[in-house]
Amino acid sequence: MKKLFFALLAALVLGTSAKGHADDSVTLYGIIDMGIMYTKTEHNLPGDRDGNTLIGIASGVQSGSRFGFRGVSELGNNTSVKFVLENGFDPGNGTFQQGGRLFGRQSTIGIANSNIGQFDIGRQINLASNYFLPIDPFREGFGQANIGATFGSANTLRYSNMLLAQTASVAGISLGAGYSFATGMTSIYVDNGSCHLDGCAISNNAYQYSAANNLRALTLGMKYQQGPVYLAAAFDQIYGPSDIPNGPPPSNPTSWMIGGSYDFNVVAVSGAFGQTRNGIFMGQSQGTGSVSYPNLSNITQGANIMFESDASLSSYMMGLNIPLSSSSILASWQMNQPTNAFKNEARSTQSIYSVGYLYNFSKRTNLYAYVSYANNFAMIDTAKSTVFAVGLRHQF
Helix, strand or coil, X not given: CHHHHHHHHHHHHHCCCCCCCCCEEEEEEEEEEEEEEEEEEEEEECCEEEEEEEEEEEECCCCCCEEEEEEEEEEECCEEEEEEEEEEEECCCCEECHHHCCCCCEEEEEEEECCCEEEEEEEXXXXXXXXXXXXXXXXXXXXXXXXXXXXXXXXXXXXXXXXXXXXXXXCCEEEEEEEECCCCCEEEECCEXXXXXXXXXXXXXXXXXXXXXXXXXXXXXXXXXXXXXXXXXXXXXXXXXXXXXXXXXXXXXXXXXXXXXXXXXXXXXEEEEEEEEEEXXXXXXXCCCECCCCCCCCCCCCCCEEEEEEEEEEEEEEEXXXXXXXXXXXXXXXXXXXXXXXXXXXXXXXXXXXXEEEEECCCCEEEEEEEEEEECHHHCCCCEEEEEEEEEEEEC
C-alpha cells in the first residue's frame, strides 16, 4: 500500500514542469436544500412499545446543505495542485453539521495529473461512498431511501487524516486506495474484556502520533464506466486502537460491496450486493434532515463503528431511475439480512421500499418529493418507519 501511494506521488511530481503557470482559480459553490418532512415510527417489542409521529422543517433531504471553495493551480504538463474546503450547515437554524467542524464535509489538498491520477491528503469520503453514488437512484440522499441505510460503508463515510490515491481512467477503469491514520470517528467495542454495549463508546477525535492508538481505516475501490455501463467495487476495513480498556478488539470490522447500473435511455436500472463482517458501519437514520425526528435506535447505538466478533450482514439493493422531459422518477428496494446471531439481541431482516420524484425548474433549482417505508428498520424486530417529504433544492 505504501509503495502504491509513493509511486503515484513520485510520478505526479516528476510530471510537473519546472516553470509555474499563472492559470490559478478559486470557485465558491454550494447547495441550499429545505422542505417539510413527515415521519412516523413505531415498534412493539415485549416490554418495549413505542410510537412517534412528527411533522416539521427539514434541511438537506435530497442533498446536504453546504458551501465550499475549490482551488486549482496549474503547474504545467497536465499537472495541477487542487484543494477543496467544504462546510456542511443546517439552513433551518444556521448551525454547522458534521460534529460542528468548520469544513467537516471535506478539507483536502492534492496534486493531480490528467494522464496519471490524483493524490489527496485530508478529510474526505471513502471510496465506497464515492464510487457507489451513481448506482444509488437517490444519489446517497433522502434519508432512509438512500443506499447508506443498508450499506453502512457507503453512508457518505468520512475519514479524517487520510491519504487517498486514485488513478486516471484507462479503458474506462479507475482504481483507488486510501488509508486514514486517525479517522476521528466514534466506536463501540462489544464484549471486549469488561466493556459492555452500554458503556464502551470511545471517541478518537484527537490525533495521536502513536498510530496504533488511533481508530484507523483502509478504503479500496474500483470503477468502470463505458457508455451506458457503470460498475463498481469497494472494500473498507477499520482498525481498533490499542489503548482502549482491556486492549485492542480481537477482530476488525470489514465491508465489501459490488454493484452496477445500465442506462437504457428510457430507464436506468441498478443493483448492489455486499457483506459486512466482525461489526457494523452506522447506517442512515430514517428521518435524516429534519430538525427533530423519532430516531429508532441504530444498531451501532449512535457510534460510527461497532466492533463485534462474528457479527455479520448481507446487504442488497435494486433501483430504477426513469428520466422524463424535465423531471425524473426514482425507486429502490433494499434489504439488510443478519447472517449470524448478534450477541446482545436477536435481529430481523430489514426491508426498505422508496419512491421519489424530481422536477427541474432549471439546471440549478429543482423540486423534490419522496416517500419511504421500512419494515424492521435498523434490523429491530417489529420496527416500522414511514417518511414523506417535499422540498426545494438550489445549487450555486
